[in-house]
Amino acid sequence: MIEFIFLLPMMTGIIALFLPVNLGRGVLVVTALLHLQVCVMGWMGKLEPIFGAFFGRSPEGMLVLLVTSFIFLFIAMYAVSYMAETSMQSEPIFIGCMLLFLGTMSMVALADHLIVLWIAIEATTLVSAPLIFINRSKRALEATWKYVLICSVGIALALLGCFFVTLSMDVAAINVPLTFTSLNAVAERLDPFWLSFGFIFIIIGYGTKMGLAPMHTWLPDAHSEAPSPASALLSGALLNCAFLGVYKFHTLMHLAGLGSFSSNLLIGFGLVSMVVAGIFILRQPDYKRMLAYSSIENMGIIAFGVGIGGIALYGALLHLIHHSLLKSSLFLSSGNILLGFGSKLVALVGGLTRFLPKTAVSFLAGFVGISGLPxxxxxxxxxxxxxxxxxxGHYLAAIVFIASLVLIVAGMAQIVTDMSFGGGDQVEILVGEGFFRVMPPYVLLAASIILCVWLPDEIYQTxxxxxxxxGGTIHG
Known part of the structure; x- marks a missing residue:
């Protein structure tokens, strides 16, 4: 049964809450390996849903699921070494919530029912909140509350959007199950006013969780205060799940003949997100917050590409895959920097190439990748x-898009070069570079390079x- 994909990490996550530390670490890695194997089986069509009224194998869902499972495996390996170095408080809670987080994100990817999708996205908030608060500092508490409150308000608005979508069925006297498969089949018959009205709430609601500006305010704090393995999951996987909610409803809008309305909203939110991210990245004093604003930028890029359509839609899906790989790698590298220098402030980090050379390579390579360079x-x-x-014909939007990219790359370049080559003469490194904290970022970077030059037919076809x-295409 395909439901085992999310039941496996959920069950092991609950068990891990009560296990000794060493055993819990083993459960984390073994579950990650098994989850990837089961995901591949689901990808190949060897698993069928038992509850077909609620779950299914949509191509966009399977794409997000495979990306999530792949990066989780290497984040889990990193987390084991990271936890050993930090002597983390409440480690069983951290491990258990990591696995529950994987389970809820997998549930999002497989959900076909509108309300099940909503429940799963809300559940990701609840199980990931302890990951942000795990260090129990005042700033972590503030970041956690912002995350829970803002995202919960956003999810509530998304629920209201789902209500308006059902109202579009009632007005049109349509009686079908509340699944995307069923709604897509009758999309042309749905009431256009209530469907459009509902999409406004959907994009604001799920867009809040996705990190689109101006609803993004929770994201920099949460991603900065969370331990690096959790930050990697928040940026590399969670944001994709929220995007999945927006994308499914955008597909419904397109099939209902309202694609131009939803596309314009996506283009607008995408460009605003990029501009806001560019402004806040300039002279950003905290390198983890810099990466968080970069995530806002990249979610904006994806939204913009989906809104444009055509070959840009193909680019948006490619962007989703590579952003997950590269941003996860960058957050893991930033974890090594934080362990080594003991600070998230750019001003207190210097001479990275001398003191942490392996991490410097992965951090610089990640910067090159996230800047959109070959x-x-x-x-x-x-x-x-x-x-x-x-x-x-979106000439003005394209110019703003390119200008925002240039602004962001310039801002990040100054920070990354200062950290890598500047200062650092009197620095004493607190923690060195362990193999399982260096290997995962390199593997994720290598995966992006490989997928750039060779995209497997299965992924391409998905x-x-x-x-x-x-109406997406690969033809320019």
């Missing part, structure tokens, strides 16, 4: 989005199946 995959995805914008429903 040989990493964001180079191709951003080119596709830019070409798509010009091809669709992307094509996802975008073809709403």
């Amino acid at each position: 040989p990493f995959g964001l180079f191709i995805s951003e080119l596709c989005i830019i070409f798509g914008a010009f091809q669709a 992307i094509i199946n996802t975008i073809s429903v709403i």
Whole structure:
């Protein structure tokens, strides 16, 4: 049964809450390995849903699921070494919540029912909140409360959006199950006013969890205060799950003949997110917050690409994959920097290439990748989005898009070069570079390079199946 994909980490997560530390670490890694194996089986069609009225294998869901499972495996390996170095308080809670987080995100990816999707996205908030508060500092408490409150308000608005979608069925006298599969089949018959009204609440609600500006205010605090393995999951996996909610409803809008309305909203929110991120990245004093604002930028890029459509939609899905790989790698590298220098402040980090050379390589390579430069995959995805914008006649939007990219790369470049090559003469490194804290970032970077030059047919076909429903193409 395909439901085992999310039941496995949920069950082991509950068990891990009561296990000794060493055994819990083993359960974390073993569960990550088993989860990836089961996900591949689901990807290959060897698992069928038992509760078909609630869960299914949509191509966009399976894409997000595979990316989530892949990065979780290496984040779990990193987390074991990270926890050993930090002597983390409440480690069983951290391990248990990591696994529960994986389970709820997997549930999001497999959900086909509107309300089940909503429940699963809300559950990701509840089980990931302890990961942010695990250090129990005053700033961590503040970040956790902002995360829970703002995201809960956003999710409540998304629920209201779901209500308006059901109202569009009632007005049109349509009686079908509340699944995306059923609604897509009757989309042209849905009442356009209430469907459009509902999408406004959906994009604001799920867009809050996705980190789109101006609803993004929880994200920099949460991603900065969480331990690095949790930050990697929040940026590399959770944001994709929220995007999945927006994308499914955008598909419904397109099939209902309202694609231009939802597309314009996505383009607008995408550009605003990029501009806001660019402004706050400039002279950012905290390098983890810099990475958090970069996540806001990249969610904006994805939203923009989906809104443009055509080849840009193909680029947006590619961007989702590569952003997850690169941003997870960067947050794991930043964890090594935090352990080594004992500070998140850029001013207190220097000479990274001398003191932590292996981490410096992964951090610099991650910066090159997240800046959209070859040989990493964001180079191709951003080119596709830019070409798509010009091809669709969105000239002004394309110019703002490019200008925002330049602004963000310039801001990040100054911070990364200062950390890597500047100062650091009197620095005493607190923790060195362990193999299992160096290897995972390198593997994630390598995966982005490999997928840039060779995209397996299975992944390519999944992307094509996802975008073809709403007119996406790979032809420039």
